[in-house]
Amino acid sequence: MPPALLQPGGRLALAIYNEVEHPLGGSRQWRAIKRFYNRAPPALRALLEQAYIAQRALRDLAALRDPRRRWRVRGRGMRYRHDVRDWLGGLPYEYATAGALFAYVHGKFGFELCYLATADGHQCNELTFRRPPRRPSVLALPLQNDG
Numbered sequence: 001m002p003p004a005l006l007q008p009g010g011r012l013a014l015a016i017y018n019e020v021e022h023p024l025g026g027s028r029q030w031r032a033i034k035r036f037y038n039r040a041p042p043a044l045r046a047l048l049e050q051a052y053i054a055q056r057a058l059r060d061l062a063a064l065r066d067p068r069r070r071w072r073v074r075g076r077g078m079r080y081r082h083d084v085r086d087w088l089g090g091l092p093y094e095y096a097t098a099g100a101l102f103a104y105v106h107g108k109f110g111f112e113l114c115y116l117a118t119a120d121g122h123q124c125n126e127l128t129f130r131r132p133p134r135r136p137s138v139l140a141l142p143l144q145n146d147g
Helices: 027-039 042-062 067-071 080-089 098-109
Strands: 011-018 112-117 124-130
Touching (some): 042 067, 042 080, 098 112, 098 124
Antiparallel strands (some): 112 124
């Protein structure tokens, strides 16, 4: 957001997926999977959804968790199957580390960080910035006449 669109003292909130650097399951791989999923025919999409659900269920079982818990409506307000479609096909998929987001917004616009919640894995980093109030310039101050 260009600084001109945000009033002095105004706030800018960002939530961007955390960048995960890993050869299997990293952010770059997930972006490729999402693009593939969106270009796939419906039958292949359904197969990919089933594979994802099965993989998650196996991970739950290996961790001695009940995989059926995922099927209940959760805090996000959507059913698990819809959540799976949202994750597999959700584009645009942008990701960055919290440090990179801070460096960019603070460095480019001079905004001050007000709130930061970092994430592990493929969750969102949340940052809130504030545009500093305008400071009067020296030229804008009235001159005093000593005479």
